[in-house]
Amino acid sequence: MACSKVTHKRKMKLINTVELALHGLGTKPSRTFLTLLGIAIGVAAVIAIASLGAGTRGLIIAEISGLGADVIAVQPGRPPTGLADIGSVFYAETLTQKDIDAVLRKENVPHAVNAQPFVLVPGAVTYGNETYYPQIIGGGAEFYRDVFDVYPEEGVMYGDSDTNEKAAVAVIGYKVNKELFGQSSGLNEKITISGKKFKVVGVLPKLGQVAFAEVDEMVMIPHTTAMTYLLGQTHFNEFIVQVDDPANVARTELDIEATLRDTHDLEPGEENDFAIRTPSQLMEQVDTILLSLTIFLSAVVAIALVVGGIGIMNIMLVSVTERTREIGLRKAVGATNGDILTQFLLEAMLLTMLGGAFGILVGGAFAYLAGVLINTYTQLEWTFALPYEAVLGALLFTMFIGLVFGIYPARKASRKSPMEALRYE
Amino acid sequence: MSPLIEAIDLTKSYDDGTRALRGASFTVQEGEFVAIMGPSGSGKSTLLHILGFLDPQSSGTFRFRGKTLNEMSHEEIARVRNEELGFVFQQFNLLPRQTVLSNVILPMYYSSVPKREWEERARTAVEQVDLTHRIDHEAFTLSGGEKQRVAIARALVNNPNLIFADEPTGNLDTKSGKAVMDILKSLHEQGHTVILITHDMEIAKHAKRMLYIRDGMLESDTQT
Secondary structure, three states: OOOOOOOOOOOOOHHHHHHHHHHHHHOOHHHHHHHHHHHHHHHHHHHHHHHHHHHHHHHHHHHHHHOOOOEEEEEEOOOOOOHHHHHHHHHOOOOEHHHHHHHHOOOOOOOEEEEEEEEEEOOOEEEOOEEEOOEEEEOOHHHHHHHHOOOOOEEOOOOHHHHHOOOOEEEEOHHHHHHHHOOOOOOOOEEEEOOEEEEEEEEOOOOOEEOOEEHHHEEEEOHHHHHHHHHOOOEOOEEEEEEOOHHHHHHHHHHHHHHHHHHOOOOOOOOOOEEEEOHHHHHHHHHHHHHHHHHHHHHHHHHHHHHHHHHHHHHHHHHHHHOHHHHHHHHHOOOOHHHHHHHHHHHHHHHHHHHHHHHHHHHHHHHHHHHHHHHHHOOOOOOOOOOHHHHHHHHHHHHHHHHHHHHHHHHHHHOOOHHHHHHOO | OOOOEEEEEEEEEOOOOOEEEEEEEEEEOOOOEEEEEOOOOOOHHHHHHHHOOOOOOOEEEEEEOOEEHHHOOHHHHHHHHHHOEEEEOOOOOOOOOOEHHHHHHHHHHOOOOOHHHHHHHHHHHHHHOOOHHHOOOEHHHOOHHHHHHHHHHHHHOOOOOEEEEEOOOOOOOHHHHHHHHHHHHHHHHOOOEEEEEEOOHHHHOOOOEEEEEEOOEEEEEEEO
16 A cells, blocks of 8 residues: 555645635634724725715716817916916906907907807895895806707897897896795896896706806806996906817817917917816816825825735734644645745735725725715715726735735745644644 | 665754754664654654654754655655655644544645545545544544544545654553554554654554664664
């Protein structure tokens, strides 16, 4: 019976080692769970951030595509350098009717078909004893209808003739109507803005957000009327240029820039005193903001994961010491240093990856719940998204953490002398 | 053909200055049943560690099938431990929270035995030590005699040439000890080489040959 035998390749199969490692984790379930919790919390945070970021992006994309692909917005002042800088844009006074006239000349901007200025009017609207503070915008109602697909429920959107005549007409949003007139319609009633009476010619249905504006809380009056009677100003807060074809947007952007630099007498090398924004540019800005936010939060989470990894290393060292006799025995029955190293390393990596998987579930569930709450309590149409890059990245990163923090305890285990390990009490 | 084990003038000193072995020379042929006898502290356990590739000697030559430790790679040594040697320890050294079956399967993890044969081979080994009725019990629930029989099954499962038994009955009552010795004897009859380490003359009598160690030196080598 004790005969010589053939030695095949005697490499331990990975699947067997995985089984061993799983068994090792299974013998101390509560310790395993607490240890992987450190990783799981970090990963849950990453996944929640990534999912909420993707959801936010989805919302903003929906808004931006509502802007239409064929419009270009021009704002006064230099381009905003960030969120906090946007205020400075609205107080600049560099855009006037002269600019619009120049842009609408075919020889300057051949693909511009229309341009509409907008001004912001501060203050309240009153009707009888009711007062409400809406967002009052001076601009063309017909233009708004055509560009943003906003149609009145009752009445009409006033047109260019009203704008030219500086007519005292207004289109009001759903919530404005409700605040001032209750259940009845305000159509053809007279509302007062800064002491001047306006006739309500159109009432909008409930729309929520359109192109970043809360349309339900909006009152729209002709910009000419607003500038002459309410504001006493000749500059605009923004104007929107409609381009004949979305394909010509990029070209037209350059044409507008050249035209405005000319009308503003800017020297070559001087910075623009206006900002041109296209929907795609807007998207880029949004992405930049979201990306920097994500990177910042991920860095914080990475630190948390490293702390979790140190916890893993600590527990693995304890485990290696506790299992000294087991290591000695395994070596006595034929385990190589490599077998032991692989077993303990895989155990650490499985621990972190289980933590990662658990974190993905928790983070995903959290983001999903947040989405449900957003849809329930706001008018936003939130779509739950779980970016697969984040899921994959989290799993790879936790694997990496397991590798980095598992290697030291695993090496320590593999180098134990079998005889000393067997004698260990 | 070279002997299974060839020991020439083996010594072993530990870091604390203890000289556990002071020159032991002997050979063991395949198929022998040898008892290494001696009072406690005589160096017999140290000798076993050297012969079992668990700890290297300080000087002298130890050849296994004609090869010294230095001529073997780390992987080769692990392979010898796995395929050619089986250990039965006084402390049993089972994995307490695992079943008898998994304890016996353990050496096959590191062997070339295909996984589908593991369970059957383990069951056969457990049958040989007459523990089939306990096969699914966790090791810590067994009595000392049963534990030692599991350890023997584990030592057998890869069908090694050489079985080392280090005071296998040291922690057992007389009856369990006898059962363990009967198994070792039958293994010898099946052709395995058995090296038994004990301080107990009654136990040593089961072997065919006795090496008596005292103060780290081989005092006598007798056939019984």
